[in-house]
C-alpha cells in the first residue's frame with residue numbers, strides 16, 4: 001500500500017487546497033446564473049408588499065416542550081437516525097431549491113443524509129413549525145448575510161416555511177446582491193444578502209467580481225450595512241472566503257494603501273468594523289442579531305479515517321467519534337468569541353461548527369454544479385478534483401441550523 005504524505009498540518013489549519021479556488025469561482029458563477037433566471041412572474045409591487053391585507057397578531061401557543069431550558073447547550077449532542085421526522089421537505093416539494101443543492105436529483109443514490117436529526121445531550125430542540133415561524137415573522141424581515149454557505153441556509157429556511165403558504169401568496173425575487181422571499185399574507189420577508197467578507201471587498205458585486213485577485217477593505221462596511229439598517233432579525237456569517245491563502249490583500253485606515261495582512265489579523269480587524277456597526281446601529285429592543293460560526297469542510301478523508309486518501313465523496317454516514325477538522329480554524333473561532341463577548345448589544349452565537357463537523361456525508365460532493373452546470377460524467381468520475389466538500393445538500397445539514405435558530409426565536413417570543 002502506498003501512503004501519500006499528508007500536507008503540512010500547520011498549513012492545513014489555515015489554507016484550503018487549491019481546489020477551493022475553483023469552488024469559489026463556481027460559487028460566484030452560481031450567483032451570476034441565479035440572478036439571470038429570476039423565478040416566476042413577480043412584480044415590484046409584490047416585493048414592496050403593497051397589498052398585504054390584514055395585520056392581526058395571532059397568539060402562538062408555545063408549550064413547555066418547546067422551550068429550551070436555561071443553560072442547555074443545544075450545540076452539544078449527537079445525530080440520531082430519524083427517518084420519521086426528517087427531512088421536513090423533499091427536493092420535489094420545494095420548487096425554490098436551486099440545482100446546486102438537489103443532490104438526489106443530480107444523481108446521488110443514497111438518501112440517508114436526509115434522515116438524521118440533531119439531538120442535544122441535555123434537552124430537546126422544539127419541532128420546527130412553519131406556521132409559528134411565519135407568525136413570529138409577521139410584519140418583519142429576517143435577513144441572512146454572508147457567502148454561499150449563508151445562501152444555503154436561506155434556501156433551507158425558504159423550503160422549511162413555503163409549504164404552508166398558498167401558491168400566489170408567496171414569491172421569490174433576485175435583486176443582486178439580495179434574494180427576497182415574501183409571504184404576502186404575513187407581510188413577512190426572508191432575505192439573503194451577498195457579502196462574503198461582511199466588510200467591503202472587490203468580491204461584493206453579486207454578479208461580476210474577481211476571485212483570485214481579491215482584496216478587502218477592512219474598515220469599510222457602509223455600502224453593505226445601509227441595506228441592513230432596521231432589519232428585525234439579522235443572521236451573519238463569514239469564513240471560507242478568508243481562507244484561501246495565509247495572507248490577504250487589504251486596506252485599513254490611512255494612508256489608503258493595499259498591503260498583505262495575515263488572515264487572522266485581517267479577520268479580527270474586519271470583525272471589529274462589523275462590531276462597531278452593530279453597537280452604533282442595532283436597537284436591542286426591536287432587533288435581534290445572530291452570528292453563525294464557520295461551516296466546516298471535509299476535504300481530507302484521512303482526518304476522520306487514517307490511511308485513506310479521499311475527501312467527502314462516497315461518505316454516507318456521520319462521524320460518530322469526537323472530531324474536529326483542521327479546516328475549522330481555532331484562531332478565527334477565538335476571534336469570534338472575543339468580539340461577541342465584548343459587545344454591549346446581545347449578539348447570539350449559532351455555534352454550528354461542531355455539530356456540522358460530524359456530517360462528512362452531507363456535502364454536495366459531485367452532485368452539485370460547476371460553472372452553473374451539473375458535473376459531466378467524466379467530472380463525476382474524478383471526485384478528487386471535482387467533489388465540492390464545502391457546500392451542503394438540501395434537505396440536509398442547514399435545516400438543522402435553522403431549527404436551532406427557530407428554537408431561539410420561539411424562546412424570545414415566549415418571554416417577550
Ligand SMILES: *[C@@H]1O[C@H](CO)[C@@H](O)[C@H](O)[C@H]1NC(C)=O
Nearest residue numbers: 081082083084085111112115
Ligand atoms: C426507517 O428506518 C428503519 C430503520 O432503519 C427502517 O426499518 C425503515 O424501513 C425506514 N423507513 C423508511 C420509510 O425508509
Ligand SMILES: *[C@@H]1O[C@H](CO)[C@@H](O)[C@H](O)[C@H]1NC(C)=O
Nearest residue numbers: 049055138139140141187188
Ligand atoms: C410590513 O412589513 C414591513 C417590513 O417589515 C414593515 O416596515 C411594515 O410596517 C409592515 N406593514 C404593516 C402594515 O405592518
Ligand SMILES: *[C@@H]1O[C@H](CO)[C@@H](O)[C@H](O)[C@H]1NC(C)=O
Nearest residue numbers: 200201202204217220222223
Ligand atoms: C461604496 O460605494 C461608493 C459609492 O457608491 C463607491 O464609490 C465605492 O467604490 C464603494 N465601495 C466599495 C468597496 O465597493
Ligand SMILES: *[C@@H]1O[C@H](CO)[C@@H](O)[C@H](O)[C@H]1NC(C)=O
Nearest residue numbers: 032202205206207208209210
Ligand atoms: C465585470 O467587471 C470588469 C471589471 O470591473 C469589467 O471590465 C467588465 O466589463 C464587467 N463585466 C460585466 C459583464 O459587467
Ligand SMILES: *[C@@H]1O[C@H](CO)[C@@H](O)[C@H](O)[C@H]1NC(C)=O
Nearest residue numbers: 212213214245247248249260
Ligand atoms: C497582493 O497583490 C499583489 C499585487 O497585485 C500580488 O502580487 C500579491 O500576490 C497579492 N497577495 C496575495 C496574498 O494575494
Ligand SMILES: *[C@@H]1O[C@H](CO)[C@@H](O)[C@H](O)[C@H]1NC(C)=O
Nearest residue numbers: 014246247262263264265331
Ligand atoms: C498569522 O497570525 C497567527 C496568529 O497570530 C500566527 O499564528 C500565524 O503564524 C501568522 N501567519 C503568518 C503567515 O504570518
Ligand SMILES: *[C@@H]1O[C@H](CO)[C@@H](O)[C@H](O)[C@H]1NC(C)=O
Nearest residue numbers: 310311313314315381383384
Ligand atoms: C465509492 O463507493 C463505491 C460503492 O461503494 C465504490 O465502488 C467506489 O470504489 C468508491 N469510490 C471511491 C473513490 O472511494
Ligand SMILES: *[C@@H]1O[C@H](CO)[C@@H](O)[C@H](O)[C@H]1NC(C)=O
Nearest residue numbers: 293333334336337349351354
Ligand atoms: C463553539 O463550540 C466549540 C465546541 O463545540 C468550542 O470549542 C468553541 O469555543 C465555541 N465557540 C465559541 C465562539 O464560543
